[in-house]
Amino acid sequence: MQAVILAGGKGEGLLPYTEKSQKETISLLGKFVISYSIQGLKKAGINDFVVVTSEKGKKKIEEELKRLDVSGEVVIQKKEGINGAIKDGLERVNGNNVVISFGDIIASEEFYISLINTYLTTGADYVIPLVPVSEGVSTYGLAKIQGDKIEIVNSGSTLALAGAYIIKNEPFDDFLEYLNSRKERLKYFIWSETWIDIGYPEDLINAVELLLKDKRNIISENAEISKTAIMGKGVIVDDNAIIDDYAIIKGPAYIGKEAYIGNYSLVRDYSSIERGAKIGAYCEVAHSIIEPEAEVGSKSYLTYTIVGEKAKIGASVITSSYPARVIRGKVNKLGALISPEVQIQHGEILKPGSKI
Numbered sequence: 001m002q003a004v005i006l007a008g009g010k011g012e013g014l015l016p017y018t019e020k021s022q023k024e025t026i027s028l029l030g031k032f033v034i035s036y037s038i039q040g041l042k043k044a045g046i047n048d049f050v051v052v053t054s055e056k057g058k059k060k061i062e063e064e065l066k067r068l069d070v071s072g073e074v075v076i077q078k079k080e081g082i083n084g085a086i087k088d089g090l091e092r093v094n095g096n097n098v099v100i101s102f103g104d105i106i107a108s109e110e111f112y113i114s115l116i117n118t119y120l121t122t123g124a125d126y127v128i129p130l131v132p133v134s135e136g137v138s139t140y141g142l143a144k145i146q147g148d149k150i151e152i153v154n155s156g157s158t159l160a161l162a163g164a165y166i167i168k169n170e171p172f173d174d175f176l177e178y179l180n181s182r183k184e185r186l187k188y189f190i191w192s193e194t195w196i197d198i199g200y201p202e203d204l205i206n207a208v209e210l211l212l213k214d215k216r217n218i219i220s221e222n223a224e225i226s227k228t229a230i231m232g233k234g235v236i237v238d239d240n241a242i243i244d245d246y247a248i249i250k251g252p253a254y255i256g257k258e259a260y261i262g263n264y265s266l267v268r269d270y271s272s273i274e275r276g277a278k279i280g281a282y283c284e285v286a287h288s289i290i291e292p293e294a295e296v297g298s299k300s301y302l303t304y305t306i307v308g309e310k311a312k313i314g315a316s317v318i319t320s321s322y323p324a325r326v327i328r329g330k331v332n333k334l335g336a337l338i339s340p341e342v343q344i345q346h347g348e349i350l351k352p353g354s355k356i
Contacts (some may be wrong), residue, residue: 001116001166003046004089007034007053007061007103008077013139013200013327016355017308017339022057023198024103025064027274027292027309029211029254030238032064033198034103037164040112042070046099050092052077052085053103083175090169097125102163106207108194112164119166124187128179129162131191136328139199141176149183152176162191201337201355202329204306205287209270212236212252223255232268244281262298277307280315287321288335297346304333308340315346324352 011018024034031039038049049072051061058074065072073092077085086100099115111129119127128150130143140160143150152161165179172178179186196207215234219225222239229243234252243249243261250268255261259273262281267273269286277290280298288305290296296307297315304321307313319335326334336354338344344356 001046001095001097001099002048002050002093003041003099003101004086004093005034005037005049005051005101005103006082006085006089007051007057008085009082009104014337017306017337020056020340021309022054022060024053025057025060026198026204026289027256027272028106028204028207028289029236029272030256030275032060033106033207034061035064035068036106037101037103037112038065038068038070040107040109041099041101041164042068043109044112044116046112046116047071049073050075050089051103052089083173086175093169096169097166098169100165100167102197104198105163106194106196106198106210107162107164107191110193111162111191111195114189114191115164115166118187118189122187124185125166125168126179126182126186127166128186128188129164129191130159130188131162131195133158133160135330136200139327140197143188145188150186150188151183152180159190160197162195163197200327201306201334202326204289205270205304205334206329208254208272208289209252209287212254212270212272215252217251229261238275256292287333291340303335305335305338307338308342310341311338312343313338314344314348317344317346317348317350319350319354320352322352326353 007024011023051074142157144157218236220239223237223241225243226245230248232251235249237255238257241255241259244263246264247261248266254272256275258276260278265283267285272289274292276293278295282299284301286303288302290307291309294307294311296313300317305319321333321335324334334353336350
């Protein structure tokens with residue numbers, strides 16, 4: 001069976017960040033968001049992929065497919081919307097059944113194994129997983145259980161469509177109406193474990209917390225850690241990272257390959273410092289994501305903040321995080337969403353929920 005992965009959306013909930021970067025190529029704990037879907041499906045036995053994306057995502061995704069050692073084709077989305085993306089993908093696949101998977105879902109490998117196992121054990125041509133949601137319910141596609149069937153609805157439920165499906169390779173007009181028309185031949189299961197849909201800044205921050213939860217310390221032998229640095233619990237330090245004198249990694253936290261943490265800096269509370277990112281001296285970073293090759297100047301304080309790839313944050317920059325309006329967050333905190341390659345001047349104080 002082949003899988004079509006959808007990674008071509010505009011990422012409207014993450015604008016203006018997604019004007020420069022496809023959201024599925026945002027890095028979390030050293031992997032692209034889309035990599036979690038690909039690796040989960042690979043673990044479930046799928047090794048042939050068609051990825052539908054945009055021009056800004058094509059090169060990175062092609063490189064990632066090679067790195068993950070899977071067979072795949074990356075195609076540029078031509079038709080409009082989700083319906084168009086699925087149709088573009090189905091034009092490139094063979095076989096009677098196909099997996100349709102959204103590339104912005106963070107879920108455990110077991111989620112995808114359950115999807116394939118349900119298909120194999122029931123003999124159903126259509127399989128839909130559902131997941132309970134509590135925040136931002138109106139932002140999801142929803143379904144109601146009616147007896148042993150489900151009906152896709154716009155409201156009146158807290159069960160969301162979980163973003164990975166098995167369907168027949170056949171024509172349709174509207175995807176959700178198509179699924180509803182097949183409910184007599186459809187099987188579903190409810191997934192209550194690791195799962196998050198990346199649609200808004202708070203989803204990225206929540207995803208890091210989800211991914212780091214209950215992690216044990218993993219310290220690369222190739223990392224350079226000062227004898228005076230302090231490592232807390234739940235800390236992952238990747239290859240060739242440098243943690244300088246008297247820095248504290250309180251954890252849970254991820255320090256990526258070739259990342260640098262400066263003297264006396266504190267990284268804490270579900271933060272992810274990605275490949276080649278640099279944190280200057282005397283900084284504090286909490287509940288934040290610093291994307292590859294971004295730089296944070298000395299004496300800065302970042303909380304509930306996302307700093308885009310190759311962005312440069314000046315010295316003594318502060319991101320205020322409360323109170324902020326969030327759609328899916330459990331707490332009303334959001335510092336700043338800073339787009340790739342943006343520069344923030346020294347001494348700036350950014351208001352809660354700033355998007356730059």
